Amino acid sequence: MSYHVNENGYYGEFGGAYIPEMLYPNVEELRQQYLDVMQETSFQEEFKQLLKEYVGRPTPLYYAKRFSSTYNTNIYLKREDLCHTGAHKVNNTIGQILMAKRLGKNRIIAETGAGQHGVATATVCALMGIECVVYMGAIDMDRQAPNVARMKMLGATVIPATSGSKTLKDATNEAIRDWINNPTDTHYIIGSVVGPHPYPDMVARFQSLISEEIKTQLLEKEGKENPDYVVACVGGGSNAAGAYYHYLDNPDVGIIAVEAAGKGIKSGESAATSVLGKPGIIHGSKTLLMQTTDGQITEPYSISAGLDYPGVGPMHAHLFASGRGEFISITDTEAMEAGLELSKLEGIIPAIETSHALAIFKNRQFKKDDVIVINLSGRGDKDLNTYIDYFNL
Amino acid sequence: MKRIQKALQQDKKLLSIYFTAGFPNLDDTIPVLKSLEENGVDIVEIGLPFSDPLADGPTIQASSTEALKNGMTTEILFKQLEGIRDHISIPLIIMGYFNPVLQYGVEAFCKKCAEIGIDGLILPDLPLAEYNLHYRQLFEKHNLANIFLITPQTSEERIREIDEASNGFIYMVSSASTTGKTSGFAEEQISYFNRIDELQLNNPQIVGFGINNAETFSQATLKAKGAIIGSAFIKTLTNDGLSGITSFIKQLR
Known part of the structure; x- marks a missing residue:
């Protein structure tokens, strides 16, 4: 397949x-x-x-030592946050x-x-x-x-x-x-x-250089092209599509998609499309989307504006429906805590979208020798006000 | 479908009106339909409201939003339309977007339409290829005409394909626009009307988008079989309610 x-x-x-x-x-x-x-x-x-010259690629693949040891595994961050304009x-x-x-x-x-x-x-x-x-x-x-x-x-x-x-x-x-x-x-x-x-x-092809670079960079660092898992947050899903792209058909690489649960899956204020959506049509594509039983598209919610979309790209709908991808939902609170944690452990303030992907380690266990690549899709400058309000900084 | 064919055989230019079901009030659907027939309208498009109507301009979108707020659903519309054929004999077409139909179940939707006496469907975001592959048999089984749109940018080859897949009329979009945008027709549109006329298609054409008064109606129907008015009619309903229908229709031809 x-x-x-x-x-x-x-x-x-x-x-x-x-x-x-x-x-x-x-x-x-x-x-x-x-x-x-x-x-x-x-x-x-x-x-x-x-x-190369305008965006600043290739972006580094950075081994997050303190973050890794906190969760007793091996975590690399693909630094898309270092791209010009601050994201992938x-x-x-x-x-x-x-x-x-x-x-x-x-x-x-x-x-x-x-x-x-x-x-x-x-x-x-x-x-x-x-x-x-x-x-x-x-x-x-x-x-x-x-x-x-x-x-x-x-x-x-x-x-x-x-x-x-x-x-x-x-x-x-x-x-x-x-x-x-x-x-x-x-x-x-x-x-x-x-x-x-x-x-x-x-769009997936334009973003696919993310996984192309990961392969080369991981080979240099680990002596192998394939991590055990690639992790990315998914709103529409472009940074995820780029990070998964060259691993899609490789069953040795686990694909983890992290959606925004907002205030909780059952709160009525969520953007976790894989859990709450049904197949339908939005913006010209048949995909999973959040809608009423009557087929009216509903308004999603997430603290992160970039994950606040009622649908999901058709590639991701297929990854979910086929079982190829593991889908995890992360609440506002979990994401905000993870954003703060990475800032303190690694000196990197992530975008709140990305913080969702960083938050999976609290509940999802990995092996000690697993190699995990998280796509650090954007930097947190744009979210400073939200961080300030949330943590009373 | 037979009612559409019969209407098209009449020796006159057809006036078709679009309105959004459940607007201005939830229970206005039937009174509006009756008033349109009484005033001599030849075909009616009943709009099934949708939250995200891509092909529509602000007027029709606002009426859809209002109708949804009023509580309109596919289920309620079908309920309102039950027994409609005891009162109304002109062709009735449901116009809406594909997602609500998909959620109702395409087969169940078609079946229900046939029971009620709906003659056709216009689903602008159901593409030709999908229709031919998955839904054509279903529509034909339930005697529903599927009305396709063409625009000034549609190639002749594709127009021929659409003509082949059509069994009522072709909805000729007057210009590259969403609904309710243009006023008056320029040279460009007139030559487009002529170009399509010269193709000698199997299905008659009815022009929509940009028609709002007697002048644009007669320009649009110089070659085409009829014309559809939507946004201008919705504006009348918004401003004058149902009491504005008669005078609006009378000034058109």
Whole structure:
């Protein structure tokens, strides 16, 4: 069994392109061209050069000695937090801006929740001198004012999504509507492994250099390419897709996906899609999503804005349904404690999204000689206010 | 489906109206339907509200949000529509997004539609390939016309494929837009209307998006068999309630 996308755009029963006809030409153009474009030598050269000189790759694979000894196992951190703009998101936006240029597009749109993907998109648009419009839920714009300011400094126009629940899913709806209204000159940079095929696969491929680097780096440090486990937090799932990518079809490597339980799975305020979701269609993809029995999409909750999405990428839905991935839910409290713990043990303040992945060790036992790689997807600067409020710092 | 075919055979341009079920009030569905038929509307699209209507603009989305707040569900809509064929004889089409249908169960949904006397479905996010592969037999078994959308960007090859899969009419989206966006048609749209007309498709076309008055209605139906009005009608319901229906329809043709 392969856990990669098949020729029809599905991961098992999940995926596809459930889009209105108005979007068909755009998505079809992308579907027909994305693999060819990505394989062009000039594309690869430009992509790799920017990742090296602009983003700062390869990011280190760091053996977290004090964190490891606390839990009596071996934990490596893949330092995506050291990427330019502070998270893995920029790997994808660099890839997609180069894609957009080759498709002849001169206008970029994006959705953003916490603002990380919006900032990463505004950054690459500034780099390339391309017009950038970012849709952001009106409520999120209030909660994440510094990121709104960053996007503006980078020259982007930020448009509040005032429909529905005024958060990430509504920002995504608005971005899709913009694309419907501007079908020829605009490329939509989706920020995660969600949306209609080919987006989940394209974004996963742009993020796949994370696991490509892990293999090389782990070989140097441990004399083997394969860890026993790769661990990542999952909202939509792009950092996880990148960290798992080259290990998906290798049964020797355990895959652990960590979702946000919010205030608890049964609290009604949660974002643990694998537990609370059912198969359905969101933003053009068949996947697991949180919804009412009537099929209306419900609003998720997590202290971390980046995990606050009612669906999950179709790759992850398949990893869950097939049993290939082990899914763990972590509450706000557990995540916040883990973020503080890593700060004190290793001198690294993680993003709260990432803190969820760091929190699994309290309840999940590992062997003494296990080698575990955690994708440290982002840094905690953006979350300082939340940390300050939570811990009364 | 037969009712759609019959309506299409009439020697006149057809006026089709979209409204969101459960809006402005939960129990307005049947009164709105009756009023539309009394005022001479030829086909009605009953909107099944959805939380995340991607292809719709702010007007229809707001009406969907309101309808959901009013408590509208698939179950309740079907209940309201039970026995509708004792009162209403014009074709009725349910228009909505695929997820609520999927959760109800596609087969159960089709069966229920057939029992009630629904003639067709418009599900903009159910793609052609999926329909042909998984659902076409089901729709045909229950005599439901599946109405596909085409846009100015749809290639001729794909229009032909859509024509092949259609068995009622084709919903011709007037311009690259979400609903309720444009006002008045430019050269560009007129030439698109002509281009589609020249394809001599098997299924007649009904134009939607951007039609809001007598002028745009007559422009849209110069070549096409009819036109659909949605957002402009929802605005009337929002402003004047059900008492605004008669005057709105009368000024259209």
